[in-house]
Amino acid sequence: MGVGGELASVKSGVRVVSGGEEREVRLAPGVAALGDRELPFREIRDGGEELVALEVAGEIFPVRVARAGDRVFVWCAGRTFEVRREIVAAARTRSSGAADAGAGLLAPMPGRVRRISIPRGERVAKGDVVLVLEAMKMEHAIRAPRDGVVTRLDHREGDLVDAGAVLAEIS
Amino acid sequence: MGRLGEREAGAEVALRPIRRLLVANRGEIAVRVLRTAREMGIETVSVFAEDDAAALHVSAADRAEPLGPGPVIRTYLSIPAILDAARRSSADAIHPGYGFLSENAAFARAVSAAGLVWVGAPPDAIDAMGDKLRSRTRMEKAGVPVVPGSPAGIRDDASLAAEAERLGYPVLVKASAGGGGKGMSRVERANDLEAALAEGRRIAAAAFGDDAVYLEKLLDRARHVEFQVFGDGRGNVVHLGERECSVQRRHQKIVEETPSTALDADRRRKMGEAAVAAARAVGYVGAGTIEFLLDAGGRFYFLEMNTRLQVEHPITEETLSVDLVRAQIDVAAGAELPMSWRAGEPVARGHAIEMRLYAEDPVEFLPRSGTILEWIEPSGPGVRVDAGVGRGSRVGVDYDPLLAKLVVHASDRAAAVDRGRRALAEWVVLGVETNLDLLRDVLASDAFRSGDYSTDLVPSLLRKERAPVPDAAWIAAALALRGERAGRPPETADPWASAESWRP
Numbered sequence: 070m071g072v073g074g075e076l077a078s079v080k081s082g083v084r085v086v087s088g089g090e091e092r093e094v095r096l097a098p099g100v101a102a103l104g105d106r107e108l109p110f111r112e113i114r115d116g117g118e119e120l121v122a123l124e125v126a127g128e129i130f131p132v133r134v135a136r137a138g139d140r141v142f143v144w145c146a147g148r149t150f151e152v153r154r155e156i157v158a159a160a161r162t163r164s165s166g167a168a169d170a171g172a173g174l175l176a177p178m179p180g181r182v183r184r185i186s187i188p189r190g191e192r193v194a195k196g197d198v199v200l201v202l203e204a205m206k207m208e209h210a211i212r213a214p215r216d217g218v219v220t221r222l223d224h225r226e227g228d229l230v231d232a233g234a235v236l237a238e239i240s
Numbered sequence: 241m242g243r244l245g246e247r248e249a250g251a252e253v254a255l256r257p258i259r260r261l262l263v264a265n266r267g268e269i270a271v272r273v274l275r276t277a278r279e280m281g282i283e284t285v286s287v288f289a290e291d292d293a294a295a296l297h298v299s300a301a302d303r304a305e306p307l308g309p310g311p312v313i314r315t316y317l318s319i320p321a322i323l324d325a326a327r328r329s330s331a332d333a334i335h336p337g338y339g340f341l342s343e344n345a346a347f348a349r350a351v352s353a354a355g356l357v358w359v360g361a362p363p364d365a366i367d368a369m370g371d372k373l374r375s376r377t378r379m380e381k382a383g384v385p386v387v388p389g390s391p392a393g394i395r396d397d398a399s400l401a402a403e404a405e406r407l408g409y410p411v412l413v414k415a416s417a418g419g420g421g422k423g424m425s426r427v428e429r430a431n432d433l434e435a436a437l438a439e440g441r442r443i444a445a446a447a448f449g450d451d452a453v454y455l456e457k458l459l460d461r462a463r464h465v466e467f468q469v470f471g472d473g474r475g476n477v478v479h480l481g482e483r484e485c486s487v488q489r490r491h492q493k494i495v496e497e498t499p500s501t502a503l504d505a506d507r508r509r510k511m512g513e514a515a516v517a518a519a520r521a522v523g524y525v526g527a528g529t530i531e532f533l534l535d536a537g538g539r540f541y542f543l544e545m546n547t548r549l550q551v552e553h554p555i556t557e558e559t560l561s562v563d564l565v566r567a568q569i570d571v572a573a574g575a576e577l578p579m580s581w582r583a584g585e586p587v588a589r590g591h592a593i594e595m596r597l598y599a600e601d602p603v604e605f606l607p608r609s610g611t612i613l614e615w616i617e618p619s620g621p622g623v624r625v626d627a628g629v630g631r632g633s634r635v636g637v638d639y640d641p642l643l644a645k646l647v648v649h650a651s652d653r654a655a656a657v658d659r660g661r662r663a664l665a666e667w668v669v670l671g672v673e674t675n676l677d678l679l680r681d682v683l684a685s686d687a688f689r690s691g692d693y694s695t696d697l698v699p700s701l702l703r704k705e706r707a708p709v710p711d712a713a714w715i716a717a718a719l720a721l722r723g724e725r726a727g728r729p730p731e732t733a734d735p736w737a738s739a740e741s742w743r744p
Contacts, residue, residue, distance in 0.1 A: 087713075087717075101711075103711055110712075110715055125711055139721070143713045145716060147664070149670070149676055152713065152714070
């Protein structure tokens with residue numbers, strides 16, 4: 070279908086959770102990847118540019134969305150869902166593109182390091198909260214994208230960080 | 241002077257037209273009452289606490305009178321504050337809605353003493369029915385069957401324990417001064433009674449200011465069927481049919497319907513007669529509701545009387561094509577009940593179902609707060625929504641979490657259930673957790689569709705699994721988080737970075 074090419078160039082996506090389910094969603098023009106499934110989609114908006122429906126793989130779904138920070142309220146298929154963003158910053162891979170030797174956790178937005186949950190040198194499991202960033206009046210859990218050891222931890226509690234700053238590395 | 245509400249033969253009943261009505265309430269019922277008053281050409285006054293300044297009911301009236309800052313006891317529950325608002329606005333009548341001061345006899349008396357028309361029940365009737373235990377005794381005297389229970393005057397633990405044995409477990413410990421399903425606890429066996437009584441007294445004292453409790457036999461798998469009654473100042477008392485209210489969570493109603501599938505013509509007639517007898521026994525004037533319980537064997541028992549307009553009154557309005565608030569105002573102004581009501585039993589046309597939308601966590605039923613970011617009401621034939629909120633409304637935890645009522649009406653029960661499901665599927669409420677999905681599950685359940693259900697229905701539905709998230713919902717959420725507008729990709733380098741609130 071030729072869509073793989075577009076999506077392959079979209080390295081980052083958003084990890085979202087809703088009621089016990091989670092997905093990694095990547096978006097390119099006209100196609101979305103949910104995990105490893107690719108779906109063509111089209112947005113249907115009304116006169117005020119508000120999203121009123123999505124055509125996904127040929128089927129039309131009325132949708133309404135409202136967002137509050139990292140929470141998105143979605144009405145779809147006659148039911149209501151609350152979908153939250155999971156903060157797992159994009160893993161910074163080595164240039165070879167092969168299996169990562171180390172994964173860097175980047176600050177997804179400017180904020181303040183509120184709490185360091187796992188000190189340098191400690192082991193972590195995938196999904197463990199490494200540190201908590203406070204931004205936009207909310208706390209964001211920065212989680213380990215893989216099992217490993219915290220080999221780098223550049224900041225202390227209370228430090229301000231910029232978007233994109235390397236918060237930690239897991240090797 | 242004869243009994244309450246009766247006039248001596250030949251006495252003139254003065255007609256006292258109402259010119260300016262103050263609605264001492266908030267939310268959906270205030271909006272609903274104000275609407276009828278407007279239709280009747282009556283000037284309207286709303287009242288609001290400071291945190292309600294932007295509420296829908298405020299702008300639904302010709303004038304709005306502030307009640308000052310909370311807490312509620314100083315605003316909607318404050319007799320002086322309400323009367324002061326009436327004085328400032330030169331209102332000549334007050335409608336109390338439901339809840340708040342609607343069943344407060346002192347308020348009713350104070351309104352009349354201030355020279356205003358009270359659009360509600362006679363204060364003596366409110367007193368008589370407000371004490372649940374005394375009202376049971378009164379009903380027994382009137383020949384109305386009551387739920388088997390401990391008689392008034394039995395107070396000590398030892399005697400209550402003997403009563404519980406006589407009734408047979410399980411029993412319910414209830415507050416005499418209570419109502420609305422609050423302060424009740426279930427006791428399965430004798431060993432648990434003493435603790436339940438102590439707890440019941442504590443809750444009763446805290447919630448109603450009176451620690452008196454009594455026992456009732458717990459009727460399992462009971463159906464809750466209530467009758468709308470109406471009296472006027474000329475001694476006429478009629479009933480306007482029943483409402484089935486058995487879909488409940490923790491003793492609070494969430495879905496009601498009429499007619500009830502549990503009643504045939506004979507039972508309806510008998511219960512209707514009992515309801516009218518009950519209302520007559522207290523000289524009732526205005527709109528009221530007699531609540532009955534039906535046991536598994538089809539026997540009915542008086543549960544309690546609500547001396548006010550009921551939340552679920554719209555389903556009666558839809559099937560009988562009447563406006564109960566208009567009738568309340570007319571009766572309060574001195575009019576006689578309409579001829580068609582006095583002529584005989586009303587015949588319902590079609591079937592109506594009401595679904596209550598609450599702001600709450602759908603599992604634990606704890607109230608939720610937040611801002612309603614999107615609100616799109618269902619519409620179309622046979623669909624009515626009585627709402628007190630809209631897009632942008634702030635929902636707090638200080639008030640009752642009832643946001644709105646969806647009422648559907650169709651030619652028969654199956655069509656009404658279909659219509660209810662269709663309307664629920666169209667209802668968009670975003671930003672605050674609600675019981676919308678639970679309402680959908682209720683209407684989709686086999687038990688509800690068949691009409692053969694009881695008060696066990698909601699607990700059984702909570703064991704269901706969550707619905708899976710559709711692909712379109714994941715995509716829509718991702719679009720929103722990416723901060724995309726109008727289909728154009730964002731200009732910033734990091735498309736996932738922005739975190740402010742808006743709608744794509």
